[in-house]
Amino acid sequence: MKALIVYDSVYGNTEKVTRAIYDTIVPSCDVKVLRASEAHLSGLGSIDLLIVGSPTHEGRATPAIQNVLNKVTQLSLNGINVAAFDTRIQVKLTRAFGNAAGHIAGQLTDKGGVLIVRPEGFFVAGTKGPLNAGELERAVAWANRILEKAK
Numbered sequence: 001m002k003a004l005i006v007y008d009s010v011y012g013n014t015e016k017v018t019r020a021i022y023d024t025i026v027p028s029c030d031v032k033v034l035r036a037s038e039a040h041l042s043g044l045g046s047i048d049l050l051i052v053g054s055p056t057h058e059g060r061a062t063p064a065i066q067n068v069l070n071k072v073t074q075l076s077l078n079g080i081n082v083a084a085f086d087t088r089i090q091v092k093l094t095r096a097f098g099n100a101a102g103h104i105a106g107q108l109t110d111k112g113g114v115l116i117v118r119p120e121g122f123f124v125a126g127t128k129g130p131l132n133a134g135e136l137e138r139a140v141a142w143a144n145r146i147l148e149k150a151k
């Protein structure tokens with residue numbers, strides 16, 4: 001299985017979650033990780049699984065992730081398994097403004113992607129982090145669910 005993880009991270013927390021996901025799937029996949037600022041996504045047709053992760057900024061993904069998603073053309077994800085995650089501070093904030101993972105998942109499925117697990121949020125203690133206790137373990141569990149569904 002060929003997989004691609006595209007992520008953004010300002011303070012390093014989403015990067016840590018990305019690494020936990022990568023470490024979990026790499027024994028079973030040919031997986032590449034790209035930071036959003038360096039992602040071109042030209043070879044989308046040749047992947048089986050696309051995972052996109054972003055910090056939540058004002059209820060949405062970062063501009064760099066938005067840029068990447070805007071460049072993914074309509075239907076180019078047809079039949080490709082997709083999953084989305086974010087990092088966020090608090091349930092209250094995400095209730096008021098929404099969350100990045102939900103927006104990302106919506107855009108991926110609009111373009112033909114098959115959402116195989118629910119969009120997931122991983123919690124940080126403050127704007128700069130750190131990740132709350134147990135969140136990296138939750139990321140590993142989430143990645144294992146992806147592997148199961150993507151089989």
Ligand SMILES: Cc1cc2nc3c(=O)[nH]c(=O)nc-3n(C[C@H](O)[C@H](O)[C@H](O)COP(=O)(O)O)c2cc1C
Nearest residue numbers: 009010011012013014055057058059087088089127
């Ligand atoms: C400009 C800005 C806007 C933010 N807006 C939200 C928000 O709407 N909801 C939320 O839960 N967290 C919000 N946060 C907190 C981020 O989610 C947090 O900084 C991020 O999860 C840390 O991930 P990173 O270390 O990968 O950058 C915001 C942070 C910044 C810098």
